[in-house]
Amino acid sequence: MTIATRYVDFAAREARGVSPTYERLSLAISHDAEILALLGTLPPAKQQPNLLFGTVRMLAGPVDDPVAFHDFTLANWSAVEAELRTRATQTNEAGRCALLLPVLAALPQPLALLEVGTSAGLCLYPDRYTYRYGEHMVGSSGPVLDCVASGITPPERLPEVVWRAGLDVNPLDVTNPKDVAWLEALIWPEHTHRRTRLLASAAIAAADPPLLVRGDLVDDLPALAAQAPPDATLVVFHSSVLYQVVPDRRVRFVEIVRGLPGHWIAIEGSDVLPYDGLPRPPEGALHNVLALDGRPLAWTRGHGESMTWFG
Known part of the structure; x- marks a missing residue:
């Protein structure tokens, strides 16, 4: 499964009907060559949508607008990457x-x-x-x-x-x-x-x-x-x-x-x-x-x- 397919799958199977914000953002990233290229430098376990979205939110980045998310992630990639490499999805629901x-x-x-x-x-x-x-x-x-x-x-x-x-x-x-x-x-x-x-x-x-x-x-x-x-x-x-x-x-x-x-x-x-x-x-x-x-x-x-x- 490619990274783009992974984000399309997340939008359809997990976010649809549950989080319109994440469904829209996941689909946008699946077509975002720059963010996909950056994610491609990470191990597969660090490429997952929940981890990326949670990291950007923790760094006070926007997730409700795909364009703003793109700009923030590229401008702050060193900080985003550092968190992605050290953190894991630990949803405690x-x-x-x-x-x-x-x-x-x-x-x-x-x-x-x-x-x-x-x-x-x-x-x-x-x-x-x-x-x-x-x-x-x-x-x-x-x-x-x-x-x-x-x-x-x-x-x-x-x-x-x-x-x-x-x-x-x-x-x-x-x-x-x-x-x-x-x-x-x-x-x-x-x-x-x-x-x-x-x-x-x-x-x-x-x-x-x-x-x-x-x-x-x-x-x-x-x-x-x-x-x-x-x-x-x-x-x-x-x-x-x-x-x-x-x-x-x-x-x-x-x-x-x-x-x-x-x-x-x-x-x-x-x-x-x-x-x-x-x-x-x-x-x-x-x-x-x-x-x-x-x-x-x-x-x-x-x-x-x-x-x-x-x-």
């Missing part, structure tokens, strides 16, 4: 807890949660949020996470979490204003509700910080998992993480996580973690697959806004 909740609530309680690719650890607090699945509400504190769920009866209770830990190559600190600024820059321009939710969930994490460990998902996972209390159900989970991991390391990760006690929840693209016999995804935007212990259960949207259960 608490809304994804609405996808996890039906699975977490059904597991033997209490739970010991270990998130791989945790960013700042905001998804380690599924017991501290309120959920709204249509007319059905679960919980009574923290930000409200809305999710359109079909094919499943929403859970009646929150999970009981007694231990929470995260593993990331570069964990972020919600008490550090620069880290929070990066998380805010990764939220799409029109998504004011997600920005409000980020700050509310960051306050919850800051008041009761989880154990966040800097490390590799293959080399360091077993040692961190061994710290979980033995009288709790260990749940290792991740969402939209493995696409940033090279294929052979993905395979090794799956081998390791399958060998751990407890359960494994994955929310990843079907091209990243393939499954046999998947039903057709809902029409339109890009969907990920929610799976428990390698068994696919539902199609999900990237920010937790909807899920279509088939498992």
Whole structure:
């Protein structure tokens, strides 16, 4: 896939119907020879739209006008390139807890949660949020996470979490204003509700910080998992993480996580973690697959806004 095709694909499958600003900008970049040439000097993992757009926004650049974006990016390329080479997309979307909740609530309680690719650890607090699945509400504190769920009866209770830990190559600190600024820059321009939710969930994490460990998902996972209390159900989970991991390391990760006690929840693209016999995804935007212990259960949207259960 060329860089231009990658931006066209992002516009059609991820931004359309979700962010008109990013759809328009992605299509413009797909025809922008100068920006495409600059992106071509970077490793493939550093060429992705979310990373570029978030970096420009963090540097106070414009994203609502493709021409202004072009001019700013070219004029400030040295600063943009430096950030692109050192940063990674670490979208820490608490809304994804609405996808996890039906699975977490059904597991033997209490739970010991270990998130791989945790960013700042905001998804380690599924017991501290309120959920709204249509007319059905679960919980009574923290930000409200809305999710359109079909094919499943929403859970009646929150999970009981007694231990929470995260593993990331570069964990972020919600008490550090620069880290929070990066998380805010990764939220799409029109998504004011997600920005409000980020700050509310960051306050919850800051008041009761989880154990966040800097490390590799293959080399360091077993040692961190061994710290979980033995009288709790260990749940290792991740969402939209493995696409940033090279294929052979993905395979090794799956081998390791399958060998751990407890359960494994994955929310990843079907091209990243393939499954046999998947039903057709809902029409339109890009969907990920929610799976428990390698068994696919539902199609999900990237920010937790909807899920279509088939498992």
